[in-house]
Amino acid sequence: MTINGWIQVALFCATVLALVRPLGGYMTRVFKGERTLLSPTLGPVETGLYRLAGIDARSEQSWLGYGLAMLTFHALGFVALYGLLRLQDVLPLNPAGQAAVAPDLAFNTAASFVTNTNWQNYGGESTLSYLSQMLGLTHQNFLSAATGIALALALVRGFSRASARTVGSFWVDLTRCTLYVLLPICVLYTLVLVSQGIPQTLGASIQATTLEGTTQTIAVGPVASQVAIKMLGTNGGGFFNANAAHPFENPTALSNFFQMVSIFVLGAAMTNVFGRMVGDERQGWAILGAMGVLFLAGVLVTYASEAAGSSVLNGMGFTGGNMEGKELRFGIVASALFAVVTTAASCGAVNAMHDSFTALGGLIPMINMQLGEIIVGGVGAGLYGMLVFVIVAIFVAGLMVGRTPEYLGKKIESREVKMAMLAILCLPLMMLGFTALATVVAAGLAGPANAGPHGFSEILYAFTSAAANNGSAFGGLSGNTPFYNTTLAIGMLVGRFFVIIPALAIAGALAAKKTVPASAGTLPTHGGLFIGMLVGVILIVGGLTFFPSLALGPIVEHLAGTAGQTFATGG
Amino acid sequence: MLASLRPALVLFVALTAITGLAYPLAMTGLAAAIFPAKAAGSLIRRDGTIVGSSLVGQSFASPGYFHGRPSATVAADPADASKTVPAPYNASNSAGSNLGPTSAALAERVKGDLDVLRAENPGAMVPVDLVTASGSGLDPDLSPEAALFQVPRVARARGVSADRVRDLVAEQVEGRTFGLLGEPRVNVLALNLALDARLRQ
Numbered sequence: 001m002t003i004n005g006w007i008q009v010a011l012f013c014a015t016v017l018a019l020v021r022p023l024g025g026y027m028t029r030v031f032k033g034e035r036t037l038l039s040p041t042l043g044p045v046e047t048g049l050y051r052l053a054g055i056d057a058r059s060e061q062s063w064l065g066y067g068l069a070m071l072t073f074h075a076l077g078f079v080a081l082y083g084l085l086r087l088q089d090v091l092p093l094n095p096a097g098q099a100a101v102a103p104d105l106a107f108n109t110a111a112s113f114v115t116n117t118n119w120q121n122y123g124g125e126s127t128l129s130y131l132s133q134m135l136g137l138t139h140q141n142f143l144s145a146a147t148g149i150a151l152a153l154a155l156v157r158g159f160s161r162a163s164a165r166t167v168g169s170f171w172v173d174l175t176r177c178t179l180y181v182l183l184p185i186c187v188l189y190t191l192v193l194v195s196q197g198i199p200q201t202l203g204a205s206i207q208a209t210t211l212e213g214t215t216q217t218i219a220v221g222p223v224a225s226q227v228a229i230k231m232l233g234t235n236g237g238g239f240f241n242a243n244a245a246h247p248f249e250n251p252t253a254l255s256n257f258f259q260m261v262s263i264f265v266l267g268a269a270m271t272n273v274f275g276r277m278v279g280d281e282r283q284g285w286a287i288l289g290a291m292g293v294l295f296l297a298g299v300l301v302t303y304a305s306e307a308a309g310s311s312v313l314n315g316m317g318f319t320g321g322n323m324e325g326k327e328l329r330f331g332i333v334a335s336a337l338f339a340v341v342t343t344a345a346s347c348g349a350v351n352a353m354h355d356s357f358t359a360l361g362g363l364i365p366m367i368n369m370q371l372g373e374i375i376v377g378g379v380g381a382g383l384y385g386m387l388v389f390v391i392v393a394i395f396v397a398g399l400m401v402g403r404t405p406e407y408l409g410k411k412i413e414s415r416e417v418k419m420a421m422l423a424i425l426c427l428p429l430m431m432l433g434f435t436a437l438a439t440v441v442a443a444g445l446a447g448p449a450n451a452g453p454h455g456f457s458e459i460l461y462a463f464t465s466a467a468a469n470n471g472s473a474f475g476g477l478s479g480n481t482p483f484y485n486t487t488l489a490i491g492m493l494v495g496r497f498f499v500i501i502p503a504l505a506i507a508g509a510l511a512a513k514k515t516v517p518a519s520a521g522t523l524p525t526h527g528g529l530f531i532g533m534l535v536g537v538i539l540i541v542g543g544l545t546f547f548p549s550l551a552l553g554p555i556v557e558h559l560a561g562t563a564g565q566t567f568a569t570g571g
Numbered sequence: 572m573l574a575s576l577r578p579a580l581v582l583f584v585a586l587t588a589i590t591g592l593a594y595p596l597a598m599t600g601l602a603a604a605i606f607p608a609k610a611a612g613s614l615i616r617r618d619g620t621i622v623g624s625s626l627v628g629q630s631f632a633s634p635g636y637f638h639g640r641p642s643a644t645v646a647a648d649p650a651d652a653s654k655t656v657p658a659p660y661n662a663s664n665s666a667g668s669n670l671g672p673t674s675a676a677l678a679e680r681v682k683g684d685l686d687v688l689r690a691e692n693p694g695a696m697v698p699v700d701l702v703t704a705s706g707s708g709l710d711p712d713l714s715p716e717a718a719l720f721q722v723p724r725v726a727r728a729r730g731v732s733a734d735r736v737r738d739l740v741a742e743q744v745e746g747r748t749f750g751l752l753g754e755p756r757v758n759v760l761a762l763n764l765a766l767d768a769r770l771r772q
Contacts, residue, residue: 008752053581065575072579080583126664139591171578178586183594190598191605197626199612200602205663206612208623211636211763216629218662220612225598229590242665245706247626248612253753310672313699316685320699324677325667327705328640328712331754335706352706353667356677454671476669561673568675 001307005333009299012257012337013292016264020288023265024272030180031153031173031273033057042179049175060166063508066154067501069170070147074114077140082110084136085128094129095204096219101127104485111489113137115496116144116378118230118237118348118471119488121480125219125240130202137237138226145233145266146177148380151500152270155384158507159408160278162515167507181266182232189228192258197251198224223248231262234378236348236471244338244351245327256334256351263347267376270383278408282526287386290534291375295344298364298375303336305361311561325356336361339472343368346378348471355450355458355474359558362474363550366461369468371542372427372499378469384503390525391420391506393537397523407525409515416509419502426498428545430467430491435460435549443483449476452567453560457553462488467495615760623760628711630660631763635728637713637721639759640700641684643668644708660709668704691724712756715744731770739765 029036050057061069085101088094101109105121112119113136122128128137150173157167194200199220206218223239227249230236240246250256268288275284308314310322321332330338335352342349343365354362368375374386390407395417398405405412438444438459447462448455458474465472466488473479479488523530560567602610613625623629628639644666646658658664670677684702698716718740726733743762747753 004747004751011751049582049585052585053578055578055582069575069579072575073583076579076583080587123664134595135587135591138595139587142590143586171582175582175586178590183590186594187598191601194602194606194610197609197613200599200610201612202599203611206614206621206624208614208621208629210623210629211760211767212631212633214630216623216627216660216662218612218624218627222595222599224602224610225595240665240707242667242707242709245667246665247628247707247709247711248624251613251626253748257752309699312672312674312678312681313703315678316681318697318699318702322672323699323703324670324672325704325706327707327710328700328714328756329710329753334753350706353669355669355671356667358672449669450671450674452673454673457671474669474671475667476671557671557673566673566675566678 001304002333005303005307008333009303009337012260015261016268019261019265020268020272023269024276024284027181027269027273028276030176033172033176036180038180038184046175046179053171055169055171057169057172060169062165063154063167063504063511066167066170067504070151070500071497073170073174074147077143078110078114081113081136081140082106085109085132088129088132091129091131093131093134093202096129098127098129104482105480108485108489111492112471113140113235113237114144115469115492116148116233116235116346116381117466117469117492117496118235119466119479119492120238120241120243120471120473121485121488123241124238125221130221133226133239134222138229141226141229141233141235141237142178142182143174145182145229145235145379146174148378149177149181149266149270150174150380151503152380152383155387155503155507156274156277158510159410161511162513164511167504167511182229185232186225186228189232189258189262190224193224193227193255196255197248198227198255199248200224220248227259230349231259231347232266234263234267234345234347236342238349244349245353247327250351253329253334256330256338259349259351260338260341263341263345263349264376266379267345267382270380274383280526283408286526286531287383287390290531290538291386293531293535294371294375294538295340298340298344298368299337302340302357302361302364303333305358306332306336308358310358311564312566315564322356322358322361325353327351339365340368342472343470344373344375344377346373346381346469348465350472353475354461354472355476359554359561362457362461363554365472366457366464366550366554367542367546369464369470370427370431370546371538372424373468373470374538381469385499388420388423388499388503388506389538389541390534391416392424392541393534394523394525396537397533401521403521406516406522409518410510410513411516416506419506419509423499423502424541426494427467430494431460431464432549434463434487434491438463438487441483443481446481447477447479447484449478449569450567451569453553453557454567457557460549460553463491466491469496615764617764622764625758625760626711627662628660628709629760631759633728634724636763636766637718637725637759639713640710640717641680641702641704642708642710643704662709665707665709667706667708688720692720695720711758711760713759715740715755715757718743718757718762725766729766729770735770736766739769
């Protein structure tokens with residue numbers, strides 16, 4: 001580790017923190033329907049859309065109506081994307097002549113993008129046409145991100161309203177988020193990315209004659225516009241196979257810095273939106289504080305472990321850290337930081353190959369996802385995930401002192417706690433259940449590229465990433481098989497919707513409750529004690545659930561590596 | 572469910588048109604107008620032909636050029652399309668090695684590269700980026716140390732003094748952005764183009 005490295009980390013944190021309030025303020029105004037700087041331009045578009053769709057912007061939905069609207073919308077998106085991928089060979093904008101995507105891969109990719117996971121079983125430049133990338137992927141990147149934010153808003157309204165029967169309008173939240181938040185930022189951001197060297201062209205691949213006289217076919221495409229929303233919307237699906245490690249997806253140290261900031265910025269700002277909407281910004285900062293503690297601990301472990309290097313390299317006398325799978329322009333620190341950021345949020349873009357990280361360096365990304373990606377998290381998804389944990393933490397605190405738990409003036413009762421537990425428990429069921437299955441059936445065991453405990457880690461990472469809707473991978477796993485395409489897709493769908501629906505049910509139940517005034521016995525939820533309590537509950541719940549599986553994978557690999565052991569495939 | 576069908580359909584189609592077509596197409600037009608060279612892929616031309624992109628690494632094997640980092644990219648086997656063969660710096664199929672930290676295959680590969688490098692420049696410390704594959708397999712850069720390590724070989728092959736080659740490397744070193752972000756590096760293609768322009772064999 002170097003001083004410069006920590007300065008890069010500090011600069012990243014400072015930039016994100018500086019953006020939280022301005023962006024949080026802007027987003028709150030947008031979601032409340034107040035006038036903003038962009039209203040004169042976008043207002044007519046918004047009202048035009050409502051008129052066309054027959055939506056009354058003032059009419060709101062119950063939690064059930066909100067959920068049904070969301071599900072209908074996603075079902076449409078799923079079918080449309082599946083159809084597009086299956087038919088890309090006969091549709092326009094396919095200069096490389098890519099064939100139709102196979103049914104199992106199309107199912108996996110459709111599930112992946114609709115759930116904001118963006119798991120890459122497809123190869124990007126080697127599988128998809130430009131039309132699939134733009135109309136299918138770029139578009140789902142916007143909508144799945146907007147949906148995440150919409151759902152978080154519904155839950156926040158549950159806390160901020162009293163004796164209310166509605167939690168907002170899905171259609172209005174979706175439209176406003178897309179038009180006023182995601183699109184304008186992406187337009188500027190795309191230009192910044194192109195200025196750093198990311199291509200944005202509809203031209204076919206470039207044929208170059210190298211200095212040594214051979215031909216190099218260089219894939220290009222409308223990359224920048226997709227990268228912008230892939231980062232901002234914490235989607236993470238790459239235009240290219242190597243994702244943000246590809247020099248065309250992330251050409252400079254500066255583009256890398258912007259990309260890391262853009263992964264975190266909306267998720268972090270959502271905590272401020274939460275604070276503002278419940279009328280006490282400190283509540284938002286407390287949530288962000290708990291996220292920050294967990295985040296910095298993760299950065300410390302991954303950075304230290306990658307900088308210390310792997311036993312194979314160190315054994316041959318190399319210094320300079322574990323550079324296998326990392327790009328030189330980012331080096332150790334920007335690769336380690338990116339890995340923690342992308343898994344803390346639900347992004348899943350990678351600027352280095354996580355599969356080649358040291359055992360402990362790769363452990364942190366896995367833990368980040370297993371905790372449910374609540375450290376900043378996916379746009380919106382991180383906030384509602386964290387609020388679910390808040391309910392559990394408050395419940396535990398209530399048990400300790402023997403009184404009905406309350407949060408922000410709402411009594412937390414058995415229905416809310418049951419729903420919270422449902423949301424929390426569906427993740428380990430998918431992650432651990434499918435990992436167990438894959439380690440006993442031949443189709444599952446055919447997947448890993450590495451032998452020994454690292455092979456197990458590859459499987460565990462895949463199902464963890466899928467259920468957590470992250471999308472990053474230990475890329476050695478051959479996931480493009482009927483077995484993995486199907487099981488991973490199920491993991492993604494359950495991991496998304498079985499968290500969303502309980503969260504919406506909580507929103508509905510809370511909105512209907514009266515607000516009780518704080519008394520002397522109320523636990524203040526904006527101070528250090530509460531932050532500590534919350535972090536503790538997250539670590540205990542997550543730790544107890546996942547420690548055994550981590551012990552079989554990264555932990556045993558770390559110990560074996562320290563003892564100088566290596567593992568050969570086929571042995 | 573039925574009541575929400577019209578808003579769902581209309582919004583889906585409209586937002587698809589806006590975010591999936593209008594946005595990327597408008598950005599393509601804008602980018603081409605403001606940053607034409609970068610939007611097209613930062614291509615480098617020499618005597619009229621495209622020799623590569625300044626951002627994408629390419630494979631160098633002859634002793635008179637600086638070599639980039641190991642690349643794990645592959646291409647379809649011409650003999651059997653279901654298999655792949657190594658194809659370093661294949662810029663239409665980016666990939667890393669995905670070998671884990673306790674992989675015997677990784678240990679073997681690094682050992683092989685290390686033996687070759689030690690024979691080429693005995694006694695010098697081998698920089699780690701010369702034996703590790705990059706994430707994309709298309710890394711355009713080397714660390715300054717890794718470029719300097721190759722100076723004796725390049726000078727020998729070109730029949731010029733090592734000092735002149737070393738000076739050229741020094742000119743091509745880029746520092747951290749704002750002195751802070753990223754790592755110091757040398758673009759291999761730019762360095763080799765400068766070699767060809769200034770120190771002909």
